[in-house]
Amino acid sequence: MPLRLEIKRKLAQRSERVKSVDLHPTEPWLLASLYSGTVCIWNYQSQTMAKSFEVTELPVRSAKFIARKQWVVAGADDMFIRVYNYNTMDKVKVFEAHTDYIRCVAVHPTLPYVLSSSDDMLIKLWDWEKGWVCTQIFEGHSHYVMQVTFNPKDTNTFASASLDRTIKIWNLGSPDPNFTLDAHQKGVNCVDYFTGGDKPYLITGSDDHTAKVWDYQTKSCVQTLEGHTHNVSAVCFHPELPIIITGSEDGTVRIWHSTTYRLENTLNYGLERVWAIGYMKGSRRVVIGYDEGTIMVKLGREEPVASMDNSGKIIWAKHNEIQTVNIKSVLADLEVADGERLPLAVKELGTCDLYPQSLKHNPNGRFVVVCGDGEYIIYTALAWRNRSFGSALEFAWSTEGEYAVRESTSKIKIFSKTFQEKRSVRPTFSAEHIYGGALLAMCSNDFICFYDWAECRMIRRIDVNVKNLHWADSGDLVAIASDSSFYILKYNRDVVSSYLDSGRPVDEQGVEDAFELLHEVNERVRTGIWVGDCFIYNNSSWRLNYCVGGEVTTMFHLDRPMYLLGYLASQSRVYLIDKEFNVMGYTLLVSLIEYKTLVMRGDLERASEVLPSIPKEHHNSVARFLESRGMIEDALEVATDPDYRFELAIQLGRLEVAKGIASEVQSESKWKQLGELAMSSGKLDMAEECLKRAMDLSGLLLLYSSLGDAEGISQLASLAKEQGKNNVAFLCLFMLGKLEECLELLLESNRIPEAALMARSYLPSKVSEIVAIWRKDLNKVNPKAAESLADPEEYPNLFEDWQVALSVESKVTESRGVYPPAEEYINHADRSHLTLVEAFRNMQVDDEEPLENGDADHENGEEQNAEELNAEELNAEEQNGEEESQEEAVVVDADSTDGAVLVNGNEAEQEWVLTPHQ
DSSP states (O other): OOOOOOEEEEEEEEOSOEEEEEEOSSSSEEEEEETTSEEEEEETTTTEEEEEEEOOSSOEEEEEEEGGGTEEEEEETTSEEEEEETTTOOEEEEEEOOSSOEEEEEEOSSSSEEEEEETTSOEEEEEGGGTSEEEEEEOOOSSOEEEEEEETTEEEEEEEEETTSEEEEEETTOSSOSEEEEOOSSOEEEEEEOOSSSOOEEEEEETTSOEEEEETTTTEEEEEEOOOSSOEEEEEEOSSSSEEEEEETTSOEEEEETTTOOEEEEEOOSOSOEEEEEEOTTOOEEEEEETTEEEEEEESOOSOOEEEOTTSEEEEEETTEEEEEEHHHHHTTOOOOTTOBOOOOOEEEEEOSSOOSEEEEOTTSSEEEEEETTEEEEEETTTOOEEEEEEOSEEEEBTTSOEEEEEETTEEEEEOTTSOEEEEEOOSSOOOEEEOBSSEEEEOSSOEEEEOTTTOOEEEEEOOOOSEEEEOTTSSEEEEEOSSOEEEEEEOHHHHHHHHHTTOOOOTTBOTTSEEEEEEEOOOEEEEEEETTEEEEEETTOEEEEEETTEEEEEEEOSSOOEEEEEETTTTEEEEEOTTOOEEEEEOOHHHHHHHHHHHHTOHHHHHHHGGGSOGGGHHHHHHHHHHTTOHHHHHHHOOOHHHHHHHHHHHTOHHHHHHHHHHHOOHHHHHHHHHHHHHTTOHHHHHHHHHHTTOHHHHHHHHHHHTOHHHHHHHHHHHHHHTOHHHHHHHHHHTTOHHHHHHHHHHTTOHHHHHHHHHHHOGGGHHHHHHHHHHHHHTTOHHHHHTOOOTTTOGGGSTTHHHHHHHHHHHHTTOSBOOOGGGGGGTTTSOOOBHHHHHHHHHHHTTOOOTTOOHHHHHHHHHHHHHHHHHHHHHOOSTTOSOOOOOOEEEETTOSSOBEEETOOOOTTEEEEOOOO
């Protein structure tokens, strides 16, 4: 039966003729040297060209990565070898290496050596640590030397292929070849060593249209591969798969089984002649260079062929070799951290007669099935004895130990636990996949159909493109993974039993209520397992997640591709394996899963009993889960992180709890947040305390001014001055009517012009003093401007109504400093606004005393100037806008006997008012 490798094209790039290809060991790069003289590095993940080197105008027939030096070495038809640093793009070395075209360069796996072969019939060894000096020349071929390659099992030896129809094996340090293989009828173009197992094989490709497999110990030809219709230009043994790949000038790439030598597949991408094949150990990627470009394909799956039973025993297949390890034996003596590779003792279990592409324990762990090459074999897990076998493209176990095989897209067979065939089924659609579990699932490309194992009756058809299927052990839950998301469904076993027992017919859609969609998660599942009602999986970003009740939690970020093996409840650890067969464990508490499951089921009483068994370090995770379920009170009780508990307390309006947390943490932001919430909740005493602790001066200003708390505003003024918050300090002083201190604050802040203008509006008696200061300050910058400043004492004629202003000031000064409570605001709210000058004039009219220089309009203008100056002053302060935008008024009752000043009050008809505009 055929190997049936899955082949996916991963990159296709058109270009000039490609003469050689190479893969970088760590970066997602492929190197192509072109007949046009260019060397390109393509990023096969982004499908873009990463770098390009214009080497020469002649063909570059060979180029290789030297990853440990970040170099590219290239040999061309101009007889020169060039070395480039692929990071800096600098040319490291250029030297003439041969006297004819350079056909091949080969890099030693560990030593600082490069081999080159040429049409001058010579092979030369270069040492880059000695300045690229030629340390040895190998002579012996009588025609062009087309390729040289090091033996990976003995890097002191290498093979060369020549158009003289021979292959020669050489030793470094020896001038003569060890021996010569001569069996091709025409020139030999290529040669490669077998790297997979112990076989001492190499393969050659020739112009006689054949490829030959050789045993270089017995020097005999093992097999001739015939089928190409033109020269064979490239050959390789794949390092990971049991295949040989040959490329030819007939435009095809042929894939052969390396054990049976049968032809498995032929690839033809229509890019004309094949010139080169590149591969890399540890990768399933293969690169092919053509006349018209480059193709990269991925052969098979990179997921390791491995399975773990419920006791922690793992069986895996490396090629045809079967090995086993036991996790429990390691963890009994050793404490291993999460994500650390387990030091497992590998035991050889046996070999497999076919190449395994899947390997899976049955539910009780007694048997293991291996599937591949179109066949299956069931072995005993302990002794590795063959118990049953047959034809199968796919194999699936039931939860009871029965199994099904898919022989073709139209034929599925079901077998009993005793390996006896029970039933043969021919579905009415093309069955591309089958999956086992509580039900047998058959999939087309567009839908999945579930059948019962006993009689293969249709249970339900679901229209979804299925990539994988994962059943919970209980058989009640199933995860269906598609390309971009997965679905958690509940299987209603009782509903199905009742329906089938009733004898009602089942249509092509099955039993309508057989499944209930519980959750849909927009993530791609790579591998997954169930633990109880918890679905553990790794996604396309290689994060290890688990899903309980539709709630996804990330356990760990994996640093490389890893695949789930299983879960050991006794150790509370989930185990994964990478493609190099390294096994890692990560902690996932059973108690945590059990708790979340009980909460999802609504069994809060039992959940509370489980909670104490969950370690404290996981309580925040539990709390976030509870919060996501809307159980915020419970989340607050469980959470341990102060920041998180504070958030929850705020959500619940539990201000005392939040205050206690803020006291522990002493965070200004928390005090501010709590203060604002307390204020909006009417808890003003708490709000005041919180705002003080948060040093939220603008918040305190709003609070005190709203309350009419003159003492608080006075304290705030002092605090604001200490903190350098001059805007807040100015507002506080202004509301208190402490105009002299306002002026002093402006002068201290070097806001002298604003101080002068404020004095002109509110304290005329201070104008002369401040003008003198202003002149002195301005004289340092502009003496002429300083001279133009007028002092009202020197030029009273320039200041109309000056005497009126002084009279108003003297009258107001007597009545500043007493502050009625804010509750009296209502008595003044609806009264009309009058300026002090108007009020003063009205009083003079009532007393039949004419005004001196009575220019009311000008006086009103002064008030307007006062408003403008305050707008300018307040906006100019550089205090990050902490002040609350308010409009305050200082109100003085002219007829009052106690001279009271109202904060936040408005004037009545017989009041003098100063209204700063902000």
